[in-house]
Amino acid sequence: MISVSEIGHFALILALGVALFQFVVPLWGAQRGDVAAMRSGISAAVLQLILIAIAFGALMHAYIVSDFSVLNVVENSHSAKPLLYKISGVWGNHEGSMLLWVLILALYGAAVALFGQNLPLELRARVLAIQGSIGLAFLLFIVLTSNPFTRVDPPPIEGNGLNPILQDPALAFHPPFLYSGYVGLSIAFAFAVAALIEGRVDAAWARWVRPWTLVAWMFLTVGIAMGSWWSYYELGWGGYWFWDPVENASLMPWLVATALIHSAVVVEKRNALKIWTVLLSILAFSLSLVGTFLVRSGVLTSVHAFAVDPQRGAFILMILCVFIGGSLSLFAWRAPQLKAGGLFAPVSREGSLVLNNLLLCVASLAVFVGTLYPLALETLTGDKISVGPPYFDLTFGPIILPLLLLVPLGAFLAWKRGDAGLAVRRLWLALVLALLVGVIVFALNVRGPWLAPVGMAVAAWLVFGAIADVAAKVALFKVPLATSWHRLVGLPRSAIGTAVAHAGVGILVAGVIAISLWRVEVIVALKPGESTPVGKYAVTFQGEGPLTGPNYSGRVGTFLLKEGDRELATLHSEKRIFRPSGMPTTEVGLYQTWHGDVYVVMGDETTGGARAMRMYYNPFVNFIWLGAAVMFAGGLLSISDRRYRVGAPKRAASLQAVPAE
Amino acid sequence: MIWIVFAAMTAAVLGALLWPVVRTKPAESVAERAAYDQAVFRDQLAELDRDVARGTIGQAEADAARNEISRRLIAAAQEPGRRRVSGLAWAAIAATLIVPAVALPLYLKAGNPQLADVPHAWRMENAEKNGDMEALIAKVEQHLQTNSDDLQGWQILAPAYRRAMRWDDAVEAYRNIVRLSPPDAANISDYAEAKVMANQGMVPAPVHELFRQALAIDPKLPKARFYDALALKQEGKTDEAKAAFDAFLKDTPADAAWRPMLLAEMQDMSAKPPALDQQTMANASSMSADDQQAMIRSMVDGLDQKLAANPDNLDGWLRLIRARSVLGDTDKAKAAYKKALEQFNGNQDALAQISALGKEMSIE
Incomplete structure (x- = not known):
């Protein structure tokens, strides 16, 4: 019988070879003006996608059929898990999420290859080559240190199961969106490096790079919002944003990407801010690299986690140094040769966008310092400090407020x-x-x-x-x-x-x-039958019963929600114990209205037959995610603008090239 | 077989990479860079015109913008075209060889082409056919989760767990067997034995009781007799243990499988009296000084009694004499000293050791 997993493994390694080809050949072709070599980059980018998709599909197959001869499946899946979480388990772990990362990278690369006919061949070849180099680095990282296709012989009969806290629909789709954002910034990065190699950044370049940046920004927005929504209703802490380092790691590239989509407008319209925009492109992707790896390497949970697998840690550091250091060196060398662009008065659209950029970058810096300072301090002195919401309220808030007014x-x-x-x-x-x-x-x-x-x-x-x-x-x-x-x-x-x-x-x-x-927070111990007011509502704890799920069991508490004498809803909050890990999770009882949520969490048993309860009335909380969705819709409208659909000129000889509208 | 697939994949990749070289377009057919730039700038002009028509842009602003875009358009037109070549076939072919040159050694190092997939469902289905013990156990386990009263299932699981040394699971399985079958000495003692194994070889009182139950049904059951004797030994009832072991040995055929184990236990018996176990030591260290003294005295008394019943133990006598002297019970020390000398009358070596200790403790 032919092993699907081995075919996936072979496809992954072939993709590595193709990435090397994609890096070297189109770059060399663009330098020589070799049409065939440049065009082969297009084939390579498409092949890269096909091969990585085969590898990803093979891993997903192993998860779906619970093939415990694959170590990754043993460590992160279980035959009794619902199908949705078998699938999301593919990227719910280090190796699989890295594979998802390169899959999305390949997807963007193939998109540039296939839909980039409006790009000059040299530019397209160079952009694809830089994409190839990123793919090469990550495929090497995966194959050498984080191989998802490592096999077990003889295989165990059962797996260890996915972390129960990740068994949630919002979290199943949060990483793909977030990664689409992170990785999408690689296109802006590739465009910036290609522009530095060519020594030219102009209005046309900005027009070409803008839609890609916008797509990345949109996915990043949705990804962050989904993560925040998940932590709101799954963690049961009642909050939506905790200034947690993992959250900050995604906020930093978002802030810089927001700056980038604004500064690219200036380049397109006025041919100004060119050097700055190139720098922002490099910074945005660098921050998304830093973010991905702070999360993936486990540095954030503890400095010492980095040393647990020194090979992985060193590899990650090397990739960061090569791409961030390399691109910044190239920038330092080539940027002075870029021609300066149009002039503008301080009070002008350009001026306001410059201010926008400065504030966003300073805000990002504030988050950066707040996230990495405790880490640096712990590494250097061993002191553990925690930089919490007070720091961010004092720094981030005052920086963002003038921006919002502007x-x-x-x-x-x-x-x-x-x-x-x-x-x-x-x-x-x-x-x-x-x-x-x-x-x-x-x-x-x-x-x-x-x-x-x-x-x-x-x-x-x-x-x-x-x-x-x-x-x-x-x-x-x-x-x-x-x-x-x-x-x-x-x-x-x-x-x-x-x-x-x-x-x-x-x-x-x-x-x-x-x-x-205006949030209302109530922490109270209730016996069955007792009530407590939560804002203008009254919540009655009616009692609790046993609970059995496909791979968990636990207790479910029932609550009656009343406003005055009117019964509004019956809410359920659960405490689940997952098999086989025995790990507990909570499910929040949520009553949603347009003006806010009633949020009920059943806590632990206290003495005397009561249970500790945490209840919140969170006014207008859904406006946060509604706002993110509206921002996404705005991006969608912008991207459908016809200016991004300027067709490719047909032939060199024809100077009557007409933009197809 | 799988290598055919790998070869086909590699060939397809090489073919796709070489396609642009084979189907090479003449270099002239590819539009110049300037043409792309001009397409964008023309579109910007058109957009500007639309904005003017809509009135969303001021006339002065529009004129300035039109000026700028036109200048860009002219600059693009004046840009010299770059020389292009159609490509070198041999270089392209050589370059594609990068792919297998990198992929093959890496796969040979990291891959496992000889391993087949093992989907969970397939493995379960074919468990009997493949004699797959683990899968069989899992199957029966699954069955018992919903039919926990199926005696046969537990009877399959119990010995399997025992072979796999999963003692806690074995206890559970034998417990169910005992629960579901009529009283049976063998079942009860198997259950009790699993408990002993799960308890690192110690026989606690409730488990000893189980073996007694088994013996009440079948007094000759070897396993129950052995563990009964072992329990007596561990409880410090040395005489009874010895008697039980002796009786059991008499009934044991010379070729019985358990004979060596039985002899080993008996050998071990006649050696030293049991040392203090860690729990007792721990208890002692947390006691008051008086309590400690009392505990030590009671232990020394115990040793005295044991030596009275089983006097052929030089080591025991030496320890008793030393302990009595240290505790200040000089009379009892002297008595022990005398008894020891009597006991080892004729054994010069032993007598020398005893009198040396007597001198040391000055109780001669």
């Missing part, structure tokens, strides 16, 4: 030389509405924290500013409504996308401010 203004400034007064005048209605929201919140919340009205006013400012942006573009109420509608349909999708994404930020800010100010 967002609606920037959108109203003209390119090259803007008029701040004019922009404010055109935004007066949004400003008044935002202040009004602030005043209302202040009135409702007299004894509350001072931040409440300010924060809510900022959120409203963002949303109304975005609406004003679109309203101005369609001349709302200045022309008949039908004309406005007609103009809206005719607007470039990217203009609408920008406004939508900015409104999403406002929605998210509203959620964050609301939950940090």
